[in-house]
Amino acid sequence: MKKNIFKIIPLKLIIILVLFSCQSNKESNLTLADGTDGNWLLHGLNYSETRFSPLTDIKESNINQLGLDWSLDLGLKRGIEATPIVRDGVMYLTGPWSIVFAVDLRTHSLLWKYDPEVPKSFGEKGCCDVVNRGVALYENKVYVGTFDGRLISLDSKTGKKIWEVLTIDQSKPYTITGAPRVVNNKVIIGNGGAELGVRGYFTAYDADSGKQVWRFYTVPGDPSNPFENEAMEKAAKTWTGTWWKYGGGGTVWDAMAFDPDLNLLYVGTGNGSPWDRNKRSPEGGDNLYLSSILAINPDTGKLIWHYQTTPGDSWDFTATQHMVLTDLNIEGKKRKVLIQAPKNGFFYVLDRTNGELISAEKFTYVNWADSVNLKTGRPVENKWARYDKANIDLAPNFNGAHNWQPMAFNSNLNLVYIPARETFSNYGQDTTWVYNKSGFGTGVGWNLAIGSVDSRPTIKDAKATNIGKLIAWDPINQKEVWSVEQDNIWNGGLLTTASNLVFQGTADGRITAYNGLNGQLIWEANLQNGILAPPITYLVDGIQYITVITGWGGGYGMKNKHTNYILPGTIYTFKIGGKSELPSEMPLYARDLINPKWELDYNKSGKGETLYYKYCATCHVVAENGGGVAPDLGYSFMVGTEAFEKVVLEGLLLPNGMPKFDNRLTKEEVNNIQHFIINMARSKSDKNKSTEE
Template sequence: MKYVFGAAIALCATQAMSERVITPDEIRAAVGAIDTQAIVENDTHDRNWLNYGLNYAETRYSQLNGITTDNVGELGLAWSYGLESRRGVEATPIVVDGVMFVSASWSIVHALDAVTGEQLWVYDPEVPPEFASKGCCDVVNRGVAVYDGKVYVAAYDGYLHAIDAATGVQVWKADTIENRELSYTSTGAPRIINGKVIIGNGGAEYGVRGYVSAYDAETGELDWRWYTVPGNPEKPFENDAMRMAAETWDPSAKYWEAGGGGTVWDAMAYDEELNLLYIGVGNGSPWNRHLRSPAGGDNLFLASIVALNPDTGDYVWHYQNTPGDTWDYTSTQHIILADLEIEGEMRQVLMQAPKNGFFYVIDRANGEFISAEPFVETTWASAYGENGRPIENPAARSKEEPFETVPSAYGAHNWHPMSYNPDTGLVYIPAQGVPLVQSTDPNWELNSHKPLSTMSGMGWNLGYLFNAIAPEATPFGHLLAWDPVAQKEVWRAEYVSPWNGGTLTTAGNLVFQGTADGRFIAYDATNGDTLWQVPVTSGVVAAPMTWERDGVQYVTIAVGWGGVYGLMQRATERVGPGRVFTFRVGGTAEMPDFGTSERTELLTGVAYNPDDVADGLAVYVSNCLFCHGVPGVNNGGAIPNLGYSNADVIANAGDWILEGAGVHNGMPRFDGHLNDREVKQLIAFIQGTADAIGAAGQ
C-alpha cells in the first residue's frame, strides 16, 4: 500500500504553492456528511458530483449554468495533474466540497484539491501485475464512490477497498471474488445505497458465473449476493428467479461448467422513490449460444436489465434486450432514469443504448417494453415487435457460415457513458462501429488452448473465430443526439475513429465530449454546433464532469487512451501519460507537453524460417491477437503492435513470452503452454507479416 499524504509536509507544500490548505478535518467533515439522502439532495443544485453518473438516475446532466453557449469559448485550463499511468483511464472523478477523488489504471486512487490540482494523497491497492492477464479489456477503473467519510474503489483484482477520505489509509478490504481459480476482475465504479456498497465483476469471456454483491459500507461484510444466471440444475437453486431462468437454458451442454457468464461489470441506476436498483447484465460464456445452449433458449438473465430490491437483493422484474445472446451484446451499457411524456402520458422510464444498436425505453416501475429503435445500422435484427422481442435475421445465428454482425462485439455503444438533458429532451450517445466477421469455432473446447481458437491460450472461452473473411463495413465514430420519445436522430458530430469518450450535458445548453483523436470539445446541446475545443495529451475514453466551488463552475476530464479497442488501435500519435484536466472560464494555466509515439518504423531484420509463418499465425491468434493486434497494420494503441517493435525485442521474444520480462507491465508468462519452437513460429509470423506489409507499401 502506498500513501503519498505526508500529513504536515504535504499540507505545507500545498499552502506554499497555492495559499490554500485543505485539512484532514475538513475532508473528514465534508465526506462524512455524504449518505444516500445527501446524494439525493445534491440533485437540487449539482454543486458537487457525488455519484458516478452525478445522481442516482445517472443522467450526467448538471444544473450548473455558469458556463454557457455564450462564454464556453472563454474556457481555459485551471490546472492539470499527472496520473503516472500509460494504460487506459476511464474514471469519472467525484468532487465533494472542493476535494476530488479520481482513479487511474491499476485502480490507483488520487485525492486532489479540486480547485488547484494539488495532490493530497494517493492510495495504491497493489494489484499484482500478473493479474492483468485475467481481464479482457485493459487494467482500467471507472471510478470511486464516497460515503460516510470513506472512499470506495473496486480494484482490478476483485478486492473492494474502503479508504479513509481524509488520510488515504485503508479502513477495510473485502474479497468480492467467490472462486479465485477463475478469472474474475472488477473495473466498474461502486454505487452506495442505504449503507450498502454495490459492485459486480467482469470475466464472462473467461468462463465465470455472474453476480452482483452488496457489502456493509461500515464493516465490509457481505450483505447479499444475486446471481445473474442459474447454476447446476442438479443442485438447489438460490431463489425462484434462478429456477425461472433455468427453464430458458439447455442443460445438455452443462452450461454451468463454463459459468454461463452474465457478469455485471458496469451499468447501475437507482430510483429512491420506487426503491429499485437497476443493473445491466453482460454476455454469455461462451459467447456462442450454439455451444453454450445447443437447443436454444433465451438464456436468462444474459443481456438483460434487471430490477432488484437494493435492501435485500431480491428480484423484482427484468427486461431482456437480446434474448439468447450470441454476439456479446451485453446490456452493461449506461442506464438513465427519466420521466417522459409518451403519447400524452407521463411515464417513469429507463433508457439504454446497449451494444446491440437499439435504443430502448422501458417502464422502470414494472419492466414493460415501451419502444426500441436502431440508432445505428443493425444487421442482426431489423426491428422489435410489440411484444418487446427482436425480429432477427436468421443468418445472424448461422452455425456454418461466417456472418458480419453489425454492430460487432465492440458495440454500437460500449461502456462510455451517455447523458440526458431534460431541457433539450435529448440523449447524447457515443455511437460507433468496429467491423468484425464472426464464425463458429469448430475446435472450441472449454478451457482448452488450441491454435487458431481465439485467445484460448489466455483462457478466453468465446466459441468464435473472427475475420476469417474480410469485413465489408468501415469503422466509424460519432456523437449522436437522440430524441428518446420520437426515437430518432436529431443531430450528430462525426469523428475520425470509434472509441470516443463519454458525454456530459449541462443547463448551459452544452454537451462536452473527449475524442479518440485527442480533443476535448463543447457543443451546443440543441443543434450540435461546435463552440470550443482544445487538444489534450492522448485519446480520450472517459466522460467529463462538472462542479462548482465558491461560485465558479469547473469542468474536469480524465485523459488516458486505452480500453479493449484502445489496447491495439489509436487515432492520434499523442501518447502522453494519463492526466486530469480541469477548465474554467478565464483559466490561464499552460497546457502540458505531450509525448508522441516512437513506433514509427516497421520491424525489419529479424531472421526467421518462412515455413514457420502459417503455424505462427495459429499460435498468435490463440495468444496475442486481442492485445497486440495484427502485426504491422498500425503501430498499436496502449499496448505495442509487434510489427513496430524493436528488432532486438522480437529476436529475443522468448525472454518476454517464456521468461516473464514484461510481467511488471502486465504481460503474462506463457511458459505454461508455449515452448521454444512455438516462440520461433511467432517470430516468423510477426516478422513475415511486417515484411509483407512493407513490400505491399513500396
C-alpha cells in the same frame, strides 16, 4: 422553566448550523445529490445517472473564454475511464491498476494516493485493459473495486484502508473494472470475465463493516445443486446442455441506477460465455438473465422484474451500457421510465415500475434484427443472424453501437446524447473451439466449410462502417434529432449542462463542446492524448470548472491509437478565463518495420501464426498501425533477439502487465511466433516499398 433556544443562540450561528446540517445530510443521504450544491457526489451525478449538471456559468456566450486553469500528471500510462467524484473541494478518482487518487482542487496537488498493489499477473485475466471506472463516496469513506476482485473501503481524509473484502474466487478469471454504487447503506459491486468463462453475479456489502448482505447470480449454476432462489430456478428452464461448465457469463461489469422512491436498483447484465449460444446452450433458449436489465430490491437482493434486450445472445450484445432514469410524457401520460442504448443498436424506453417495454427503435445501423416486437418485447431476428448456417458480416459488432462510455440526458430539452458508432464484423462458427483451451473464449470464428451471406452494410444502408457518431436522440418520439460523424469509434463519455452544452473527449485527444440543440461544434482544446473518461463539472469557491482526464487504453486502445504518442494520464481542468498553456503538439516518431538479420523459415512461420492469434492477438498487432497501449510487434526491437524469449517465457515485462507464458509455450513455439511476426513485418515492408516505387 423551558428557555427559548433561539434567544440563547445567536442568529448567525443558527444559520451556520442549519447550513452545515443540510450539507451533512446531503453527504449522507445520497438521494439529495443533484449537483445544485456544486458537488459531483455520485457516479452519474445523481442516482438517476443523468449526467445533467444544473450549472450554467459556462455557456455558449462565453465558452470562447474557456481556458485551461491547471493540470496534474498522474504519472501512469494505460487506460483511464474513471468518472471523478467531487466533494467540498476534493476530487477522488481512479487510474489503471485500481489506484485511487485524492486531489485538492484549490491547491491542485495530490492529497493522498492509495495503491492496492494488484498483482501484475492479473492483467491477462481482463479482456479490455487494467482500467477502473471510479470510486463511490459515502460519509467518510471512499470505496473502490480492484482489478483482482477486492472491494476496499478507505478513509476519505487520509486514504488509509478501513476494511477490505475479497468478492471473487481468484482462481477464476474474474476482474472488477466498474465503479461501486452505494444504496441504502450498502455497497453494490459486480465483476467481469464472461469472455474467459465465469458465472456472473453482483453483491451487496454493508457500507460500515464490509459484511456481505446478499448476492444475486445472473445465470443459473449446476442444476444438480439447489438453486439460490426462485429467479435462478426460472432461469434454468431457458438454458440447455451443460452450460454451467462454461460459466454461462452474464457478468455485471458496469451499469447501475437507483430509484429511491420505488426502492429499486437497476442493473445491466453482460454477454454469454462463450458468446456463441450454439456452444453454451446447444438446443437454444433465451438464457436468462444474459443481456438483461434487472430490477432488484436493494435491501433483500430479490428480483422484482426483468427485461431481456437480447434473448439467447450470440454476439456479445451486453446490456451493461449506461442506463438513465427519468419521467417522460408519452401519449399524454407521464411515465416513470428507464432508457438505455445497449450494444445491440436499439434504443429502449421501459416503464421502470414494472419493466414494460414502451418503445424500441434502431439508433445506428443494425442488420442482425429488423425491429423489436412491442407486444412480445423480442427482437425480430434476420434468419441468418445466428451464423449457424453461414458466415456473416454483422452490424453492430462486439464493440457495440454504444459501449460503456456514458451517455447523458438533458431533461430541459428531453434529449439523450449518445457516444455511438457504426460498426460491423465477421461472425461464424469456430469449429476448433474447446473450452479453456482456446485462449479467448468467444467460440466465434470463420467456418470455411460453409458459405457466407452478403450482409455487409452498403453506402445506401449506412453512411460508412466503423465510424464514431455523437447522436442527439429524442426518446419520446424515438428519432435522431442531430448527429455528428467522427473518424474514430472509441471516443469518451458525455456530460451535458443546463446551459444546453454537450462535452465529450475524443480518441484523438480533444475535449470538445457542442451546442446541445443543433450539434454545432462551438469549442475544443487539443490535449494530445486519447480520452476515454467522461468530463464532469462542479463548483469550487463559486467558480464553475470542467475537468476531463486523459489516459488512452481500454480493449480497443490496446491495439489502436489516434494520437502521435501515448502519454501519461493527466487531469485537465478548465474555467472561464483560464490562462494555462495547453500541451504542445507531439511530433511523429518515425520508425521502420523490423527486419532482423536471420533466415526466415516459412514452415515455422506457419506454425507460429496459430500460436500468435491464440496468445498474442488479443492485445497486439503486427505491422498495422503502430499499436496502442500494447506495442505493434512489427516495430518491436525485441523481436529476433533473446529479449523476446525473456519477455514471453520469463516475465521480463511482467511489472508492466505483460504476462509470461512459461506454462503454456515452449521455447520452440516462441521461436515459431517470432518467425511469423518477422514474416508479417517483411511482407508489409516489401508492400510499402512496392507502393513507393
